[in-house]
Every structure is written in C-alpha cells, then in structure tokens.
Amino acid sequence: MALLKLSILLCTMLFGSSLSRAASPNNIFILAGQSNMAGRGGVENNQVRELEWDGLIPPECQSDPSILRLNPALQWEIAREPLHEGIDINKTVGIGPGMPFAHQLLTKVGPRAGTVGLVPCARGGTIIEQWIKNPSNPDATFYKNFIERIKASDKEGGVVRALFWFQGESDAAMSDTANRYKDNLKNFFTDIRNDIKPRFLPIILVKIALYDFMMKHDTHDLPAVRAAQDAVSKELPDIVTIDALKLPINVDTHEGFNQDHGHFNTTTQITLGKWLADTYLSHYGHLL
Numbered sequence: 001m002a003l004l005k006l007s008i009l010l011c012t013m014l015f016g017s018s019l020s021r022a023a024s025p026n027n028i029f030i031l032a033g034q035s036n037m038a039g040r041g042g043v044e045n046n047q048v049r050e051l052e053w054d055g056l057i058p059p060e061c062q063s064d065p066s067i068l069r070l071n072p073a074l075q076w077e078i079a080r081e082p083l084h085e086g087i088d089i090n091k092t093v094g095i096g097p098g099m100p101f102a103h104q105l106l107t108k109v110g111p112r113a114g115t116v117g118l119v120p121c122a123r124g125g126t127i128i129e130q131w132i133k134n135p136s137n138p139d140a141t142f143y144k145n146f147i148e149r150i151k152a153s154d155k156e157g158g159v160v161r162a163l164f165w166f167q168g169e170s171d172a173a174m175s176d177t178a179n180r181y182k183d184n185l186k187n188f189f190t191d192i193r194n195d196i197k198p199r200f201l202p203i204i205l206v207k208i209a210l211y212d213f214m215m216k217h218d219t220h221d222l223p224a225v226r227a228a229q230d231a232v233s234k235e236l237p238d239i240v241t242i243d244a245l246k247l248p249i250n251v252d253t254h255e256g257f258n259q260d261h262g263h264f265n266t267t268t269q270i271t272l273g274k275w276l277a278d279t280y281l282s283h284y285g286h287l288l
C-alpha cells in the first residue's frame, strides 16, 4: 500500500497533473519576449506542412524536481518541455532556453541554488507595442498578465531574481516600429520595475540576431533595433546584454536554425540557456 502511494506520488511529480501543485521555489526567473524565448527547438513542418514538435528532450532540458514552472493557472508545478505550453497560445511550442538555463544554474551553484522557478511569459511574433503599458488602455492584456504573473510568482515565498528579455525581431521588420523601439523598450522596462516595487529586477537583454523570421516584409532594420537595445542597456541600471549573433549560428548558411531559417534549433537553445545562467551568475550570483 505504502509502495503504491509512493509510486502515485512519484508519477504525479514526474508527469505533472492538477495534483502536482508544488511548493514555491527559492529563486525565480521571468522569461519573456517572442518565439525564440518561447522556444521552437524541434518544431518543424511535417509532410502536410503543419508545424509539429518532435518531442525530443535532450538531457539539458529534462524535468527535475528542483525546477518548477509557474503554469497558466499561476500555480507552481514541476517544469517540463515545452516550457511555454499554454502560455504561447495558438503556437506550436518546442525547446527554448529556460530548462537548460535552470540546469546550468543548479550545476554551477549547487545546493545553495535551492529550487529554481521559471515564469514563462513569451509570445511568438509579438511587437513591443503589444507588451508596453498603455495609460490610455489600462486593460492592455499583455502588460497586465505579465505583471500579474510576476507578482503571483513570489506571493508564497521565493525571490524574483531577474528578467530575461529576448524580443524585437518583429519590430526590426518594419522601419516605423524599429524607430520607436528604443523609447518603447526603455518605457517598458521602467514601468515594469515601478509596478513590481520593491523588488530588485536585473534584466538580461538578448540582442536580436535577425529580423522578421518569415521574411515577409521588405524592410529590415536590424541595426536600429540592436542599437536601441545597446542604448537602453546603457541608460538604465542593471541591464546586461548578451548578443545572439555570438551564438553558434550562421544567419547566411542557416546553421543552428530550424528549416524556417529564423527559429533557433534545440542545440542553439541549449547554448543560449547556458549563457543566460553564466551571465546571470557572473553579474548577480552573489545575491543567491
């Protein structure tokens, strides 16, 4: 009988269910942006040209009792791929940087890292004007939901440690949105920090590597968005940038990408996740 109970408990822990609500994690990280933050590793067209995730989960992305995610119902559960399931709604989600980030953090820090909480918030294809706080539209749902998820994450314990923001490819596809990107990004970060006070929120900003995944537009303002990302990281405190162009990718030969030439493949996502952990630790690891 005891054995049966134990195996039910283990199954619930491993496979997740409404019964598997977990205690609050110690160290909480917010993940937001567009599709390459949400994760498309292993998502390719099948033979009828529909997107499908291949379900392959490498060791760096496996579930672990020390890695939790805040689910769409704002409850903690054992995290499992795809991390953005139910969050990046109406998109086919796959492997992203979140799980390899958490594994790397746990490996590098050891028991002091306690449990790691991931708060997936990214939404594929979004431009920043969908995310910003809009005083003339207090119901702007992206911003509202985003702040709600951050506040829910540490309600019952744990500390929000950082925001990882990887977004701007859609803005880089159009000159007008690219030109407004700097002001929008600066206001967005400033509003978030004000609205979640007194939390201290370092931001790791991933500079984009390419524009407009599907090449549907004929303008490309990648340099403008990258320059805006640099400028904001200098004008606001506690923003560290990492450059996606330095990942093991080649935007000309498409190495490191899916067949769509815009989304990072699983291998690239694992590298990105490890970079996020190494970057966080080298700047803020002393806080853990």
Ligand SMILES: *[C@@H]1O[C@H](CO)[C@@H](O)[C@H](O)[C@H]1NC(C)=O
Pocket: 089, 090
């Ligand atoms: C998802 O798709 C359904 C069906 O097309 C639509 O009704 C719904 O509004 C979409 N949800 C979001 C969040 O885009």
Ligand SMILES: *[C@@H]1O[C@H](CO)[C@@H](O)[C@H](O)[C@H]1NC(C)=O
Pocket: 254, 255, 256, 257, 265, 266, 267, 268
């Ligand atoms: C990702 O791309 C790199 C470079 O093209 C390749 O070596 C690697 O095997 C790919 N990973 C996957 C999971 O397809």
